Structure formats: C-alpha cells, structure tokens
Amino acid sequence: MAGAASALLMQVGNADPSTLLQVMSKAAIRVDISPAYASSALLVLQLFVQRAPEKVRPLLPGCAEALLRCLDPSDPTLRRHSLLAVTSALHELVQTFPMVDFHQESQKFAVGTGEGVILVYDLRTATKWRVFEGHTGPVAGLGFAPDGARLASYSSQDCTVRMWQTGTGGFLGLLGQSRCIRQQSLPPVPEGEWRAVCLRFSERGVRLVRENGDMLHLGMG
Incomplete structure (x- = not known):
C-alpha cells in the first residue's frame, strides 16, 4: 500500500x-x-x-x-x-x-534561483540570512569556500562567475548586507546538461565544470 x-x-x-x-x-x-x-x-x-x-x-x-x-x-x-x-x-x-550548497561549520544553506538571485539560509535559526543579487541569468552552480567566508556562483546565461562575501565580519556584515567582491566573465558555452555543472574551491582558486563538460580553473580564491 x-x-x-x-x-x-x-x-x-x-x-x-x-x-x-x-x-x-x-x-x-x-x-x-x-x-x-x-x-x-x-x-x-x-x-x-x-x-x-x-x-x-x-x-x-x-x-x-x-x-x-x-x-x-x-x-x-x-x-x-x-x-x-x-x-x-x-x-x-x-x-x-549544482545550484545548491551547504557549509557545515557555519550551517549556511545556499540556493540559486532561475531569476539569478541567491538565497542563503541559516539552519540554526531556520531563517533567510542573505539575499545576493547581481546575476542576470539563472544561477547554474554554487560553492562555498572551505572557511565559509565566501560563496562562488556561476550563471551560463550571463557568462559570469561571481564571488560573494558571506562572512559576518566588517561593517557590511554587521548591517546584514552582502556584496559581490569579484566577478569574472566567461565565453558563451554551447547548451549542455545542467547536472554536469560543478563549482568548487581548489588550491588554484575556483574550479568550474560547465554544462558542456569544459573545465576551467579561475584565479578567484
């Protein structure tokens, strides 16, 4: 039954x-x-x-x-x-x-949307903690830095990788505001499978696998 x-x-x-x-x-x-x-x-x-x-x-x-x-x-x-x-x-x-990620130590859970907005939730309080706006196309990939202080995002439609400050230090953190601290433009990519996308931090910066399988290492660490 x-x-x-x-x-x-x-x-x-x-x-x-x-x-x-x-x-x-x-x-x-x-x-x-x-x-x-x-x-x-x-x-x-x-x-x-x-x-x-x-x-x-x-x-x-x-x-x-x-x-x-x-x-x-x-x-x-x-x-x-x-x-x-x-x-x-x-x-x-x-x-x-690939447009969802979780940082264990900080208990932050991030979701990229089809409208280009990134929502970050705090699992300890079960509340929306940050809203990141800047992408002009759907967010296809997300990845937290190992220390949880940054979040990388990728959109194939606007052809950019962006880095967001997610730490709570500094004046903006005290105000509950967030900002894009770095942006890198990419060439257009042919259509591919969205599940192929992978965005992760590495020793060389940020490692991105795009929809068509192309792998890039970006110096944005």
Missing part, C-alpha cells in the same frame, strides 16, 4: 509539482497528528527530488523553505522530530542540484 501511495503521489507531482510541494509542506509540520505523519511528508519530498529533479528545480526556494520551516527553533517538538528527515532531504538537494 505504501508503494502504491508513493507512486500515486509521484504522478500528482509530475502533473502539478507546486501542488505536491504545497500539500507536503503543510503535512510536514503536523506533528500534532503524529510524528510519523509529518516525517512521511518529508520523505515524499525527498523521493520527489530523487525521481523528478527537473520538476523540482524551478521550485527549489519553496522546497528549501518548506524543509527549513520544520527546523524552527521556536517549535522544539517539531524540530526534534523533523531533524533527521530534514537533514536527509537537504543532503539530497545538495547532491542533486
């Missing part, structure tokens, strides 16, 4: 992914019905990410916020019962989407 129900929910998600996300988001916080009921909704969201990433990709901000809502520290019962399932689902997002 569980298998049949999951298959039916996946069909609903493929036909109307935003409705599935909305319904499961509401169910995921209903620990008052039962912790198992709420956890099952989170597992459905994770399963949908696994089976239909193309459907989930335009809804990434809503998906991330639905998961983080379950970690609200003002509701310790919900957070306690949801922690393992939410952690697993967030890990699935990072593994599936």
Whole structure:
C-alpha cells in the first residue's frame, strides 16, 4: 500500500509539482497528528527530488523553505522530530542540484534561483540570512569556500562567475548586507546538461565544470 501511495503521489507531482510541494509542506509540520505523519511528508519530498529533479528545480526556494520551516527553533517538538528527515532531504538537494550548497561549520544553506538571485539560509535559526543579487541569468552552480567566508556562483546565461562575501565580519556584515567582491566573465558555452555543472574551491582558486563538460580553473580564491 505504501508503494502504491508513493507512486500515486509521484504522478500528482509530475502533473502539478507546486501542488505536491504545497500539500507536503503543510503535512510536514503536523506533528500534532503524529510524528510519523509529518516525517512521511518529508520523505515524499525527498523521493520527489530523487525521481523528478527537473520538476523540482524551478521550485527549489519553496522546497528549501518548506524543509527549513520544520527546523524552527521556536517549535522544539517539531524540530526534534523533523531533524533527521530534514537533514536527509537537504543532503539530497545538495547532491542533486549544482545550484545548491551547504557549509557545515557555519550551517549556511545556499540556493540559486532561475531569476539569478541567491538565497542563503541559516539552519540554526531556520531563517533567510542573505539575499545576493547581481546575476542576470539563472544561477547554474554554487560553492562555498572551505572557511565559509565566501560563496562562488556561476550563471551560463550571463557568462559570469561571481564571488560573494558571506562572512559576518566588517561593517557590511554587521548591517546584514552582502556584496559581490569579484566577478569574472566567461565565453558563451554551447547548451549542455545542467547536472554536469560543478563549482568548487581548489588550491588554484575556483574550479568550474560547465554544462558542456569544459573545465576551467579561475584565479578567484
């Protein structure tokens, strides 16, 4: 029966992914019905990410916020019962989407959107921590620096890699503001698979694999 129900929910998600996300988001916080009921909704969201990433990709901000809502520290019962399932689902997002990344030590979770905006969430407070604006095309790749003080982003449409200051030090950090501290333009790239993109810091700066498989090392470290 569980298998049949999951298959039916996946069909609903493929036909109307935003409705599935909305319904499961509401169910995921209903620990008052039962912790198992709420956890099952989170597992459905994770399963949908696994089976239909193309459907989930335009809804990434809503998906991330639905998961983080379950970690609200003002509701310790919900957070306690949801922690393992939410952690697993967030890990699935990072593994599936190159425009999503997580920095363990700072507990920052970043999501790049189709509108070119980057949203950074703080998992400790379950709140939106920063909004980075600058890309004029969809964000295709994200990567935190090892120290968490910077975030690199890539858009194939506007052909740039940008570096953002994510540390909390300095005057801008105290004001809660963020800024692009470096930008590098790239040549246009032929169409390719979005899942091929990989943006990571390396000893040589930033290592970028583009949609067509081209690998670049950029001196932006």
